[in-house]
Amino acid sequence: MRAFLEINLKAIANNIRAVKEKTSAEILAVVKADAYGHGLIPIAKCAIDSGASWLGVALLEEALTLRESGIKAPIIAWLTPPNSDFTAAITADIDLSIPSLKHLEVIVAAGKALGKKPRVHIEVDTGMTRGGLLGEWQEFLSAVKGAGVEVIGLWSHFARADEPGEISNERQLFEFENRLAELRSVGIHPKYLHIANSAAMLNNPESHKNIVRLGIAMYGLSPDIKTMGGSDSLDLEPAMTLKAEIHLIKRVNSGTSVGYGAIETTNRDTKLAIIMMGYSDGIPRNTSNKAGVFVAGSRAPIIGRVSMDQFVVDIGPDSEAQPGDIVEVFGALGYSIDEWATAAGTINYEIVTRIAARVSRIYL
Numbered sequence: 001m002r003a004f005l006e007i008n009l010k011a012i013a014n015n016i017r018a019v020k021e022k023t024s025a026e027i028l029a030v031v032k033a034d035a036y037g038h039g040l041i042p043i044a045k046c047a048i049d050s051g052a053s054w055l056g057v058a059l060l061e062e063a064l065t066l067r068e069s070g071i072k073a074p075i076i077a078w079l080t081p082p083n084s085d086f087t088a089a090i091t092a093d094i095d096l097s098i099p100s101l102k103h104l105e106v107i108v109a110a111g112k113a114l115g116k117k118p119r120v121h122i123e124v125d126t127g128m129t130r131g132g133l134l135g136e137w138q139e140f141l142s143a144v145k146g147a148g149v150e151v152i153g154l155w156s157h158f159a160r161a162d163e164p165g166e167i168s169n170e171r172q173l174f175e176f177e178n179r180l181a182e183l184r185s186v187g188i189h190p191k192y193l194h195i196a197n198s199a200a201m202l203n204n205p206e207s208h209k210n211i212v213r214l215g216i217a218m219y220g221l222s223p224d225i226k227t228m229g230g231s232d233s234l235d236l237e238p239a240m241t242l243k244a245e246i247h248l249i250k251r252v253n254s255g256t257s258v259g260y261g262a263i264e265t266t267n268r269d270t271k272l273a274i275i276m277m278g279y280s281d282g283i284p285r286n287t288s289n290k291a292g293v294f295v296a297g298s299r300a301p302i303i304g305r306v307s308m309d310q311f312v313v314d315i316g317p318d319s320e321a322q323p324g325d326i327v328e329v330f331g332a333l334g335y336s337i338d339e340w341a342t343a344a345g346t347i348n349y350e351i352v353t354r355i356a357a358r359v360s361r362i363y364l
């Protein structure tokens with residue numbers, strides 16, 4: 001196979017169990033964006049089997065796909081614009097987020113037409129200024145009373161959870177408590193409260209409430225390697241390894257320019273290997289000379305520009321690698337996902353979610 005991801009389900013299970021030991025809250029496994037590139041259904045099933053009791057996704061389509069696969073656990077979809085198919089959502093017992101009056105109105109209408117009370121989680125904006133109710137809050141308080149929805153939860157999201165000790169986290173928690181008190185004062189008592197993502201789960205116990213929404217840490221990656229350290233220091237095990245095949249190996253002299261734009265030149269007599277992946281597979285183009293692969297027992301840096309379907313690495317004059325061999329692009333042996341992210345000037349989240357769908361996922 002020319003390029004594939006190996007997904008270690010045991011790592012996912014271990015990461016969930018490790019997190020569960022640190023909290024009494026229920027775990028909501030965040031499986032949006034094809035489970036951060038790891039594969040929606042296999043990861044969702046593994047998460048439920050490993051102790052997660054909720055699933056969370058951005059899109060309604062993702063939630064419906066999960067239900068169709070036979071998953072019975074509660075599923076929240078939180079990025080559902082007003083024209084979404086709420087009839088399908090309510091029929092499939094998908095929990096819906098309510099971030100505006102407009103959403104309340106259309107979800108209530110869909111529920112009435114079906115004769116079934118929608119299960120909803122009220123989303124409040126406590127300081128991130130993205131999703132959730134903000135200026136409409138007072139109007140919402142009057143509108144939601146007796147509105148024909150079953151209020152399951154109240155939730156919000158942190159802007160800076162990956163900065164331990166940052167004061168805005170305290171402010172957001174304070175605002176969250178205020179919104180809860182106001183909701184209770186109109187007679188609405190949501191059973192579930194949730195605001196913590198992975199970073200808050202790991203460094204802010206006060207924020208756990210009774211559900212934590214676990215994303216990146218479940219996949220074994222750090223929410224922020226600068227402020228919180230890498231996977232190792234957090235006792236997390238990355239679940240994703242990327243591998244690709246060598247198309248060609250060639251000997252070249254020192255001073256040979258390589259690839260588009262001839263931006264780099266060999267600095268020794270060496271051997272080059274052409275790797276069967278490129279930017280169309282999710283290999284960032286701006287990693288030239290900064291990341292690399294692990295092959296025949298050594299790290300081999302990228303040389304020259306990453307192309308659409310291929311890139312070139314310098315394997316050194318003595319490498320025993322052969323055409324057809326499989327190299328590790330990122331994984332436990334050579335370059336980590338975090339090294340690739342740093343090389344590309346981005347974060348591990350973006351590296352894993354952008355591996356193209358055409359790269360097969362193999363489950364271990």
Ligand SMILES: *Cc1c(COP(=O)(O)O)cnc(C)c1O
Nearest residue numbers: 030157197198199213214215216
């Ligand atoms: C993506 C997401 C999460 C998970 O965040 P991580 O940093 O990956 O743990 C939690 N909550 C919401 C609303 C999200 O969109």
